[in-house]
Amino acid sequence: xxADKQWTGPDAEALRMPPADVVERLVTVxxxxxxxxxxxxxxxxxxxxxxxxxxxVTDRHRGLDERSAMAAIDQLALETKLHDGTTIVQRFAExxxxxxxxxxxxxxxxxxxxxxxxxxxxxxxxxxxxxxHNLLDDLLYPTWATNGPDAVAPIAxxxxxxxxxxxVHDEYDMWLFSGPQSLFGPDAGPIMAQSAMQTGMxxxxxxxxxxxxxxKAWEMQAEERATFLEVAGADFVVGTPTEMRxxxxxxxxxxQRLIEEAHPAARADSVAGPGPEDLVSLPDEVLExxxxxxxxxxxEGLSYFAEFAAVAKPFTVPADQLSRTVLARLxxxxxxxxxxxxxxxxxxxxxxxxADQVFAALLGKPDFSWSRxxxxxxxxxxxxxxxxxxxxxxxxxxxxxxxxxxART
Numbered sequence: 229x230x231a232d233k234q235w236t237g238p239d240a241e242a243l244r245m246p247p248a249d250v251v252e253r254l255v256t257v258x259x260x261x262x263x264x265x266x267x268x269x270x271x272x273x274x275x276x277x278x279x280x281x282x283x284x285v286t287d288r289h290r291g292l293d294e295r296s297a298m299a300a301i302d303q304l305a306l307e308t309k310l311h312d313g314t315t316i317v318q319r320f321a322e323x324x325x326x327x328x329x330x331x332x333x334x335x336x337x338x339x340x341x342x343x344x345x346x347x348x349x350x351x352x353x354x355x356x357x358x359x360x361h362n363l364l365d366d367l368l369y370p371t372w373a374t375n376g377p378d379a380v381a382p383i384a385x386x387x388x389x390x391x392x393x394x395x396v397h398d399e400y401d402m403w404l405f406s407g408p409q410s411l412f413g414p415d416a417g418p419i420m421a422q423s424a425m426q427t428g429m430x431x432x433x434x435x436x437x438x439x440x441x442x443x444k445a446w447e448m449q450a451e452e453r454a455t456f457l458e459v460a461g462a463d464f465v466v467g468t469p470t471e472m473r474x475x476x477x478x479x480x481x482x483x484q485r486l487i488e489e490a491h492p493a494a495r496a497d498s499v500a501g502p503g504p505e506d507l508v509s510l511p512d513e514v515l516e517x518x519x520x521x522x523x524x525x526x527x528e529g530l531s532y533f534a535e536f537a538a539v540a541k542p543f544t545v546p547a548d549q550l551s552r553t554v555l556a557r558l559x560x561x562x563x564x565x566x567x568x569x570x571x572x573x574x575x576x577x578x579x580x581x582x583a584d585q586v587f588a589a590l591l592g593k594p595d596f597s598w599s600r601x602x603x604x605x606x607x608x609x610x611x612x613x614x615x616x617x618x619x620x621x622x623x624x625x626x627x628x629x630x631x632x633x634x635a636r637t
Contacts, residue, residue: 240350240359240368246400251355251372254335254396258404259374261336268320269305277304277316295408302392302407306339315340331397339394342406343369345434346424347389348417348628358383360393360403363424365438366626369393371403379405386414421632428623436619438626445620449529452622455483456524463524464574466536472520473508480504521571528568529621533561542586543579550589559590562609569606569613576602 246254269278281304285296305316321328321336328336347360353370356377360369371393373379383389391409396402412420428434435441457463459479465472481504514520514534521536533539538557542550558575561567576583576598587605588596607614625633 243368243370243401244399245353245370246355246397246402248355250400251357251402254402255355255372255374255376255404257332258335258396261332262374262406265305265317265320265336266301269301269316274304274316277308277310281308295410299392299407303342306342306394306406334398335396338396338398339406342392342394343403343437344392345390346420346427347391348420349383349385349387349389351385352380356380358385360389361628363421363626363629363632364428365435366441366628367438368401369403370401371405372396373405383411384414388412388414388416388420390420417632418635421629421635424629425623425625425633428625432621432623433616433619435623435626436617441624441626442620444624445622448624449620449622450526452483452530453524453526455479455486456530458482460522460524463526464521465523466519466521466540469510469515469517469520469534472522472532473510473515475522476508477504480507523571523574525568525570527618528570531568533567533571540575540579542590543575543582547582547585547589550586555586555590558586562590562605565610565612567610569610572606573602 281300285300286292321333346363350359350361353359357372358380360371389409392407393403394406456479517534519537521533524530583598
């Protein structure tokens, strides 16, 4: 391990490193499986999905480059859900004839758990692999390539890699490159750190493997929500966009004050980083809306929804006034997979006397009962929220990432 990095993050000694003979065997097994899987993806039965995946990464000016195509096919094979909710690699593992043995099947199904991130190369390890440090989750990943040690030998410690990796075996901390790699020199550290920080803020689930960081993020989210409740008086507030922006600004200012009060050293970071005004900037289309709902949900975190008064209107009118026009905005929210279920639940709880008649009219089902059918409706309309484990909406910066971000300034 390089001494000049002054590592204070994860302990490489705690890794369950596989013996050299196990590495050699598993890399060979994985190489054969990966070659078969790629051939399986290109079968005619998946031609529609392949063409769609490649079109998405085709630049209309430069066409389709090999690296983008490799990444698209890898994502299609391992992560993209088919019409029945399965993935191509899952079908391959479970329907192959003759059947795979238990180890092969477990390896293939494990590949659905992709880690896509920005990594710092820590050191070379036995068996022709390299030890990667994930800048997002602050964990170490011993990683090998199916095309052998020569593929990773030129990758120098201290450099950076943007890539996808997949687990190999439950008994070992052993990972495999999956798809292409983009390499960057050691001087790119601060830029890579900034990119990692932006990725983490956009996708806090990227740190899900580090339970310590996740626990800290939940704690911070709870503290922030408590501040919002203190400033707003509730976790759900509706008003004009101007009123809501003023509320959000007051909340952010109070949150910053509390942080600086508890951690005086954070004052310098807050001066260098975005201020409260930057954090409450709203898009023009939101500012032009007639109403705006701001919600700080315990699990989903802080979010806002434009034109919310129109969403709630059906619950406040007589049943004979529930026209398509009145129900239109609520229908949009119900069908929008990005609108969280808790928002619909809040409406039903806020208007218990009219919830049944509203959803009965919306769905064309006179016998609909929210208490009896509401959760099934949300599960069907918003499957993404039920298929994943809840994660905090904020990102906690790991040790090494914090070092690199400071180096940037």
